[in-house]
Every structure is written in C-alpha cells, then in structure tokens.
Amino acid sequence: MRDIGYLYFLASVLLTLVCLVVLAVQAARRRGQALRRVVVVLVGWWAVYACVLLGVGLSSRPTQMRPGDLKCYDEWCATVSGVHGQSEKSVVLVRVENHGRRAQRPDTPQLFVKRGDRWEEVEAPGLRDRVPGKSSAELHISVDGSVQDVLVTEGGGPAPWVVGEEKSPFHAKAYWHVGD
Incomplete structure (x- = not known):
C-alpha cells in the first residue's frame, strides 16, 4: 500500500x-x-x-511486533532486540541495519516509548548516525522508568501526506512489545 x-x-x-x-x-x-x-x-x-x-x-490498526522483527524504510531497517532493567532505569536495545551498498543515514528517525496511553519521544543517541553499507549498528538507549512498548519511526518530507504511510498523523503505527 x-x-x-x-x-x-x-x-x-x-x-x-x-x-x-x-x-x-x-x-x-x-x-x-x-x-x-x-x-x-x-x-x-x-x-x-x-x-x-x-x-x-x-x-488502519496498530501492528504489534515481537523483539527482533525488522521494520524497514527502503534500505534502512530497525529492530528492538529487547529491554534490560525494568525499574527506574531501562536500556532499550536497538539494532539499525543498512541494506544498501553505500553508507547512509536515516531521514529524521525517532524513538518513542509508551507511558500509559501516550507515546513519549526519547533521545536516542546514535539513531541518526550514518551506517556503512551492508552493515548494522547496535544501540543501547537509556530510558527513565520501565518500558512496555517501543516505536521507531523514520522519514520526513511528504511522508505525513502519503496514503498508507506510517508517518501520517492518521495512520496506526507498528511497534515492538517488549514488556511482560
């Protein structure tokens, strides 16, 4: 679509x-x-x-993904491998992959964690970094509090106005469920 x-x-x-x-x-x-x-x-x-x-x-309906499932935007993909430390401080394990031949960086990637009924954006060092072609990078992102669900989005430009695009404010998102 x-x-x-x-x-x-x-x-x-x-x-x-x-x-x-x-x-x-x-x-x-x-x-x-x-x-x-x-x-x-x-x-x-x-x-x-x-x-x-x-x-x-x-x-559209939200898609609940399992840890390790890839979510791709053209040649740039991300997955949430899991979460360590489910108390006052958690570490979200994110792997980004470049399936292209040349080094590239994603276009305005964002990471969100679900707090109650709301998604909150989290500062994700390394998420915007250039990834060499045909390789991946492991990110350990520190988050305050426990984490149940994680959302990674990517894309700027006209994406919010494209039918079926996840960045549309009207479209449901695909997220990783990492909590119990």
Whole structure:
C-alpha cells in the first residue's frame, strides 16, 4: 500500500502542477468558465485525496511486533532486540541495519516509548548516525522508568501526506512489545 500511496501522491502533485499551468494560461486568455472547471477538478481531486488519506489512516490498526522483527524504510531497517532493567532505569536495545551498498543515514528517525496511553519521544543517541553499507549498528538507549512498548519511526518530507504511510498523523503505527 505504501508504494501505491507514493504514486497517488506523486500523481496528485503532477496534476496540481499541470492545473496551475492551465490556470495561468486560461487567466491570461480571460476565460472565466475554463478557469472554474480547472479549479473544480483540482479541488475535487484533493478532496478525494483527503478522504482516501483519512479513510485509510483511520481504518488502519496498530501492528504489534515481537523483539527482533525488522521494520524497514527502503534500505534502512530497525529492530528492538529487547529491554534490560525494568525499574527506574531501562536500556532499550536497538539494532539499525543498512541494506544498501553505500553508507547512509536515516531521514529524521525517532524513538518513542509508551507511558500509559501516550507515546513519549526519547533521545536516542546514535539513531541518526550514518551506517556503512551492508552493515548494522547496535544501540543501547537509556530510558527513565520501565518500558512496555517501543516505536521507531523514520522519514520526513511528504511522508505525513502519503496514503498508507506510517508517518501520517492518521495512520496506526507498528511497534515492538517488549514488556511482560
């Protein structure tokens, strides 16, 4: 679904650009009726897009992953191996992998832990670091308190507006359950 969502988003952006060019031409020619038709098409397209984005996002269900399950964003993957020390201080074990041939770093990665009903972002040293091609890095991330669930996200740019993309504010997330 994610790839189709990006294609739908790209088609929407291209349609918008074409419509803006047509609008400029029709405005220069002073053709009011043609202008209105193009505006109706553009508004209609984005209204359908918004409905699809909301519908897909709100109908999605959270995915509970097991420690060790990989969650990939293109060639960059992450997994939570486990948690040590479930009291006042915990250490979350995260492994990041680069499946690409060249060194790369993730685009705005974030780590969250669940506290009650809320997800709280945790400072994760090393999560934004460059990983050599075809290799992995082990991270030991210190967290205050006990940890039951861990969420790693990645991606910036248009991701929140792409149908089916986890970074959308309307879409459910895939997380690791690490507590008892």
